[in-house]
Amino acid sequence: MEEIFTKIKPREYQEKIFLTCLERNTLIVLPTGLGKTLIALMVTVQRMKDFPGKKVVFLAPTRPLAEQHLNYFKKNLPELFASMELFTGKVNPPERRKIWQTADIIFSTPQCVANDLKNRLYNLNDVCLLIEDEAHRCVKNYDYTYIAASYKQQAPTGIQRIIGMTASPGSEAQKIKEICKNLSIEEVELRSRISPDVKGYLxxxxxxxxxxxFPEDFNKIRLALQKIIDNYIEELRARNVLFGAVNKIKLIELQRSMMASISRGNQNFGYFSAVSACSQAIKLQHALELLETQTLDGVNKYLKGLFDQASKKKSKGVVKLVASTEFNFIFEGVTELIAKGREHxxxxxxxxxxxxxxxxxxxxxxxxxxxxxxxxxxxxxxxxxxxxxxxxxxxxxxxxxxxxxxxxxxxxxxxxxxxxxxxxxxxxxxxxxxxxxxxxxxxxxxxxxxxxxxxxxxxxxxxxxxxxxxxxxxxxxxxxxxTRDESNYYVSRSREKKMTSAIETVKKDLINNSRGLSEKNPQKKLF
Missing domain, CATH: 3.40.50.300 (P-loop containing nucleotide triphosphate hydrolases)
Structure with missing residues (x-):
């Protein structure tokens, strides 16, 4: 390893995490800027030494990020160490198949590789290391999940190794467990700014x-906005489609659910009216968010945009909304504040x-x-x-x-x-x-x-x-x-604290599962 890394020297915590990654499928939780990519590079070198002729696949959610990882590897590896290629949708499929056959390390977005696997351009049977950056995305039907499942199915068990990397996997233990399950994670390596082996480097x-x-004259506009929103909320409750506490996310989910029902053939007239009411409530919730937390200029432009939608007859609901006395009171209030040179x-x-x-x-x-x-x-x-x-x-x-x-x-x-x-x-x-x-x-x-x-x-x-x-x-x-600034601040702090305890819970579960498997199958390896 030392003969290869002449330009960089790993830190103590990076070396510890590297050793874990060699032994087990690992989720690396490390804040931005603390060298997750170097750990990935170190593991790549060792895996390619241990499995000559096999490939490494390094996935990142965006093309610029995938290209950045490629450039980092090229900068820090000897020129002839490996053939490294970037997969993008701009390269036609037959050409990607050729590149796959000759490349040693492939950098790509998950969408590109997932599409190729579905179209059977190649398979993952000779991949000795799969790296998924921003691994908190590896949930539900995101392509990271499909690729990891394909890898576990196609590659021989003896050469499989998976690394997930993220600054934070989230604060919910259930979501972290889902990520670990999808990536077959056996160990979580967690570090924060205050970890003993990290803080000395920062x-x-x-x-x-x-x-x-929050200015009082802004608050008058907020109260007027909230009054119209409440009217739409009451309409949705009266139609028995909305229950419990309400926020913008819940309204968006309700709108999606009702639209799906209509697309399946539901011709209930009340549903069409409810969708319209929900749509206007979402628009007004957004205007309220802009007023509370963004800029008066942004509110003004957004309200003008609604007038523009109405003039183009985009929907009956928005036409009715902007024609209301309450809405025009709000718009006039915003316009008057801007004329006075006011801003958030x-x-x-x-x-x-x-x-x-x-x-x-x-x-x-x-x-x-x-x-x-x-x-x-x-x-x-x-x-x-x-x-x-x-x-x-x-x-x-x-x-x-x-x-x-x-x-x-x-x-x-x-x-x-x-x-x-x-x-x-x-x-x-x-x-x-x-x-x-x-x-x-x-x-x-x-x-x-x-x-x-x-x-x-x-x-x-x-x-x-x-x-x-x-x-x-x-x-x-x-x-x-x-405003929601205050509640968001406390929610974020709470979730950061919760994340650490959630990860520790998942780590204990992984250890217990590992021990259980070892007792049942003392000769069987976990990877």
Whole structure:
């Protein structure tokens, strides 16, 4: 191993996890930036030594991430060590079959390999190592699950080895068990920033929580929005399709369920009316979320978008909604606030934070995370008004229509250019959506700023991992009082704590299952 790794030296915890991976199918739970890919590289080298002529398959959920892993391997392995190839949908199937036959290490998205397996372009019978990055996705019918099942069926038991990697598998023991079952995991290697063998390699993480008041004139609009939402909720209850507590997710699930029933032939007129009521309630819930946690500019654009839908007769429900006195009161209230130059107080806080950090460090690098593209664009525009600061929006490749009907989305080349400019200091601040959470090789930053809190422990851990690795860093949270910002903050913290205990429970179950198998079959190996 030492003769191969001349450029890098593994850390103590990486070596420990590596040894576990050699012996058992392992789920690696390690925060962003702590070297999961190096562990995967070390295991790859050893497996290829132990099984000459066999292949390694390294899967990542997006093409840029798969390509990033390929580049990391090429950078850190001798040139002639192995033939490494990137599989993409742009390469036609016959060509992929040829590449498969000659490649030693294949990097791909799960969709590409799953489709090839279903079309029987090749099989996995000569794969000695399957690596699935962002393994928290290995649930239900995601392609990771299908590929892992195919691997267990096609490859000889004696050469099988599976590694799952994630910053967080979630906080529910049942979900973690499902991931472990789907990947045939025998051992979970969990580390956090405070683990004894990890914390010595990390720098101090300063935590700052900034709480802002929800303005009273914003609250008047919120109450009006909530009143219309309540009317739609009461209609759904009266039609006996909605029960119990209500939130946006529950409404979306109800809408999906009713649409499925209609598609199966349900011609109940009441169902059609309920679907319309549910659809308008979801729209208004989204407007409420924007008002509470995002920007007034975003609310205004969204409401204008609903007027546009009505003018185009997109649905009778939206036509009726925008014609209502209550809706027009809301729109006029928002318009009046914007005319007065008002904005959500978190916007001003972001600008103050950027100014402060820039004064403290002229070479500062910041990431502002937000849920929505519209918000990222608005914040980036405002930040660029600060002297000496350059900001860019960093969003996914998917083309989506914004409130003006314009197509937004960055190509892979545009994403790479932004990361490069951020690395060399041409850009100080990136305003990013969730695309910057998973894996991408974004340089370490001086501070990570959550424009809004999120209830997901997985995403919170991934975001936080962007700072305080090789140098001191800050985690700054913006929270608006008496809004979902507060509840999301406490939910996320609770889930992070719950994740650790849930993983420990699963680890104990794996150990007990292993002992049970050993007692029943003392000569039988578990892998």
């Amino acid at each position: 720098q101090e993480l300063e935590f700052e929580k900034i709480i802002v008041d 107080p978190k916007v001003e806080q972001i600008l103050e934070i950027v100014k402060r950090e820039k004064q403290e460090n002229k070479n500062v690098k910041l990431i502002v995370f937000t849920q929505f593209r519209e918000t990222a664009g608005h914040l980036s525009k405002k930040i660029n008004e600060i002297s000496g600061v350059t900001s860019k929006v960093f969003i996914g490749q998917a083309k989506k229509s914004n409130s003006k009907g314009e197509q937004t989305g960055l190509s892979q080349k545009e994403q790479k250019n932004i990361i490069e400019d951020f690395s060399n200091g041409k850009i100080n601040v990136i305003c990013a959506t969730s695309i910057a959470e998973e894996g991408l090789d974004i340089p370490e930053v001086n501070a990570v700023i959550f424009y809004e809190t999120i209830p997901s422990a997985i995403r919170a851990i991934q975001r936080t991992g962007r700072t305080a690795r090789l140098k001191k860093g800050k985690l700054i949270l913006l929270i608006t009082k008496k």
